[in-house]
Amino acid sequence: MRRIDDDDVRALSWEAVLAALRAAFEAPSHFSAAERVMLDAPDGGAYLTMPCADRDGWFGVKQVSVLPSNPTRGLPSVQAWYTLFDPAGSPVAAGSATLLTRMRTAAVSAIAADALATASATRLLVVGTGSLAPWMACAHAQVREYETIALWGRNRERAERAAGEVRDLIGSSTPVRVHVTDGLERAVREADVVSVATTAREPLVRGAWLRPGQHVDLVGAFVHGMRESDVEAVRACTVVVDERAAARAEAGDLHAAALEGWSWDEVAADLHEVVAGRAPPSDGRPTLFKSVGLAFEDLAVARLLAP
Numbered sequence: 001m002r003r004i005d006d007d008d009v010r011a012l013s014w015e016a017v018l019a020a021l022r023a024a025f026e027a028p029s030h031f032s033a034a035e036r037v038m039l040d041a042p043d044g045g046a047y048l049t050m051p052c053a054d055r056d057g058w059f060g061v062k063q064v065s066v067l068p069s070n071p072t073r074g075l076p077s078v079q080a081w082y083t084l085f086d087p088a089g090s091p092v093a094a095g096s097a098t099l100l101t102r103m104r105t106a107a108v109s110a111i112a113a114d115a116l117a118t119a120s121a122t123r124l125l126v127v128g129t130g131s132l133a134p135w136m137a138c139a140h141a142q143v144r145e146y147e148t149i150a151l152w153g154r155n156r157e158r159a160e161r162a163a164g165e166v167r168d169l170i171g172s173s174t175p176v177r178v179h180v181t182d183g184l185e186r187a188v189r190e191a192d193v194v195s196v197a198t199t200a201r202e203p204l205v206r207g208a209w210l211r212p213g214q215h216v217d218l219v220g221a222f223v224h225g226m227r228e229s230d231v232e233a234v235r236a237c238t239v240v241v242d243e244r245a246a247a248r249a250e251a252g253d254l255h256a257a258a259l260e261g262w263s264w265d266e267v268a269a270d271l272h273e274v275v276a277g278r279a280p281p282s283d284g285r286p287t288l289f290k291s292v293g294l295a296f297e298d299l300a301v302a303r304l305l306a307p
Helices: 006-010 014-026 098-116 133-143 156-170 184-190 231-236 244-250 252-259 271-275 295-305
Strands: 002-004 031-033 037-041 045-054 059-066 078-085 091-096 123-127 148-152 177-180 193-196 215-218 238-241 267-270 287-290
Touching (some): 002 006, 006 098, 014 098, 014 133, 014 271, 014 295, 031 295, 045 295, 078 098, 078 295, 091 098, 098 133, 098 193, 098 215, 098 271, 098 287, 098 295, 123 133, 133 156, 133 193, 148 156, 148 184, 156 177, 238 244, 267 271
Parallel strands (some): 002 091, 123 148, 123 193, 148 177, 215 287, 238 267, 238 287
Antiparallel strands (some): 031 045, 037 045, 045 059, 059 078, 078 091
16 A cells, blocks of 8 residues: 655646646536534634545545644644545555645635636735645646735744745746735735635635735635635625535635625536536626535545555
């Protein structure tokens, strides 16, 4: 059995990961996934188990811990383990899926942004300085030629460190200026694409800051009680989700908006429809992609690591 480590994941090409995930979203019926098991963890965190099988006979299960206070211990807030079984039912690969989770999460957001952001988008803002943030920036840079990538975080030192990681991930071959910004409102107003990757429980992005043609990408707030945007942001945008049922069960930003009168019927599309070429028509409003993470995303990428 192959032992998966971070070097194995880093060796995956973005091209291969993006292609695997696009194919998965083109045919989600190829996969069968049970509803994730979620248990409460300390400090408002969670423990999750995410099983999934595909029609080729492959099966995988991811176990995840989400502990928002972990950075104070020098640990990532999200840690994961994956076990992959082949069509004979034999476990053929297992190991840390922390990096795999970051890469697939970032790639899914990039796929959505590539379809929903305007063709003229050149300025990316990443909100958050955790371990996922550099991967978000790098994934977005694979699908669009950004001129600038700005990072914002409450802690300037951590933001500078994240910016350095972005430069390392992207490499010198990509001509993009990576920098740290201080004022969140100004940064959001100036950006063409806003990618938010945090464990925030209170809104960061405000609807009053958004303008027509912007694209907003929210990857945190995977449970009720967590939020990265206010209700006005949800109301102001054309909303797309990774999967409707999962979003309704888990998406904190949308749940909060629904409690204040926003309707789930206003979800314009899920990512399957967008990838299949049925993206909602542009009506001049900003677009908002809300993801909570799906088990078939993990399996699609994990199969790239099969021996």
